[in-house]
Amino acid sequence: MKSIYDQISPQFNVASYFLEKNLTNLADKTAIYYKDQTISYAELYANVRKMASLLKDLQIDWENRICIYLPDCPAFVYAFWGAIWIGAVPVAINVSCKVSDVEYMLTDARAKLLITTKSLYDGLSRKDSPFLKEVLLVDDVIPLESRLSHYVEETEAANTSRDDVAFWLYTSGSTGRPKGVIHLHHDMVVCAETYAKNTIHLTEQDVIYSVANMPFAYGLGNSLYFPLYVGASVVLSDAENVFDVIDDIHRYRPTVFFGLPFIYASILAVDDIAPLHDDSVRLFISAAEQLPPTIWRKWKERYGKEICEGIGTTELLHIFLSNTPGDCRPGSTGKPVDGYEIKLLDSEGNELPPGHVGDLVVTGESLMQGYWNRHRETREAICGESMRTGDRYYKDEDGYYYFVGRNDDCFKVNGQWIIPFEIEDALLRYADLLDAAVIPEQDERGMVMVAAYVCPKANDGKNTHLEQELRKVLRSKLPAYKVPQRVYVIEKLPRTSTGKIDRKRLTATRGKEMPI
Incomplete structure (x- = not known):
């Protein structure tokens, strides 16, 4: 049987493929819900082609990189697909990124064009990238649709190949400067077929809602290309907090909800x-970081529905290891998605049997071409057709995989390995907390110890004895060396632009928080 890659024509433009596949039968169907707007598949197609003409007028050509620094909105969709349509390379930048990182990405990508809003552009302290030739501002003051109305659908799709560069995404930069991840025209097809269609079984009857933004690889699939692949509808939201998310669910009644672990915890906290x-939602999904089993069980008890957890990376574009609807195991990331090969290797490269912890190595056709201008990092991450993800896992006899920790998150105390996720889940299970994070910290003697940062559901000044209470509870549940020696109460944990706990920031500011 041919692989998905081999089924794709050598001459292939992924924008025209995704946008034209629904025109015959679903032209009048709503493709996008955004605020009070509804945009049909026919309107989406027309606006992307008009956007392609606008980009041509701005002297954007094959392989030129354009940075899209926009919130999730129709303009983002038009710009992303419009760039690929003409053979240019969109570079998505998350509006949650630090300004210094945004400025770095603009220069690192050597972007010729920046598409953003006036408020986001005004927030940049440096606007002098040597490669930037044009800035296109689109917002309520200068709506993109008014510009596009002057164009007709004339620009034909570029005659690209399945192996041409299609787009870039940047990593969250949690372990250093963000890295530009280069993806090719065939990659989105692979992820849509293997995960969206064959693993979670999205259909044209679905209405999709994602809390992950589109510049995040997880969100890009959820909101940009999964719906088009199966003919579904998608809700693009400007939700700023958990209450907005709940209101959106009640308003748009999605059938599939792509969430993040802290969003599920937050929904439970304000119940x-x-x-x-949630009667409209048939499927809840979680990714980006490990979902604590405690949150999974509380959700199932409260709402009677599973959370289908998976793991993906920016480098592999979307989820490659997943639970499946109706067969979810709390605490597990599931089994390999069909089309991906998963191995657990020891430090010498030997494959490990069930029950043994090893480095997670993934082989799949959606693997990035490489990191932009990062030869050494690319060589370290990719070996042939496989990639070391930096995650440590073990699998059970049934083939389910279980997360142990990131290589750079685990640490030793008195010669014993500490796995932060294990202690964090224990904190969430036995205390009334919204969130928790565990990192190493040094005591006055320079010895490494366990430090916990916790977020009570109600930080109302009544947490004076929380440290003693947590330590007392955990002593009966965990070995002594795993019990946090310091506990800090904070309002919320710092997170990266992709919603992961920013342990680097916690480490840099430790002791400056609010100790009990």
């Missing part, structure tokens, strides 16, 4: 004042 009526 008494803003209960979620």
Whole structure:
């Protein structure tokens, strides 16, 4: 049987493929819900082609990189697909990124064009990238649709190949400067077929809602190309908090909800004042970081539905290891998605049997071409057709995989390995907390110890004895060396632009928080 890659024509433009596949039968169907707007598949197609003409007028050509620094909105969709349509390379930048990182990405990508809003552009302290020739501002003051109305659908799709560069995404930069991840025209087809269609079984009857933004690889699939692949509808949201998310669910009644672990925890935390009526949602999904088993069980108990957890990376574009609907195991990341080969290797490269912890290595056709201008990092990450993800896992006899920790998150105390995720889940299970993070910290003697940062559901000044209470509870549940020696109460944990706990920032600011 041919692989998905081999089934794709050598001459292939992924934008025209995704945008034209629904025109015959679904032209009048709503493709995008955004605020009070509804955009049909026919309107989406027309606006992308008009956007392609606008980009041509701005002297954007094959392989030129354009940075799209926009919130999730129709303009993002038009710009992304419009760039690929003409053979240019969109570079998506998350609006949650630090300004210094945004400025770095603009220069690192050597972007010829920046598409953004006036407020985001005004927020940049440096606007002098030597490669930037044009800035296109689109917002409520200068709506993109008004510019596009002057164009007709004339620009034909570029005659690209399945192996041409299609787009870039930047990593979250949690372990250093963000890295530009280069993806090719065939990669989105692979992920849509293997995961969206064959693993979670999206269909044209679905309405999709994702809390992950589109510049994040997880969100890009959820909101940009999965819906088009199966003919579904998608909700693009400007939700700023958990209450907005709940309101959106009640308003748009999605059937599939792509969430993040801390969003599920937050929904549970406000259930008494803003209960979620989830009768429309048939499938809840979680990715980006490990979902604590405690949150999974509380969700199942409260709502009677599973959370289908998976793991993906920017480098592999979307989820390659996943639970499947109706067969989810709390605490597990599931089994390999069909089309991906997963191995656990020891430090010498030997494959490990069930029950043994090793480095997660993934082989799949959506693997990035490489990191932009990062030869050494690319060589370290990729070996042939496989990639070391930096995650440590073990699998059970049934073939389910279990997350142990990131290589750079685990640490030793008195010669014993500490796995932060294990202690974090224990904190969430036995205390009334919204969130928790564990990192190493040095005591006055320079000895490494366990430090916990916790976020109570109600930080109302009544947490004076929380450290003693947590330590007392955990002593009966965990070995002594795993019990946090310091506990800090903070309002919320710092997170990266992709929603992961920013342990680097916690480490840099430790002791400056609010110790009990």
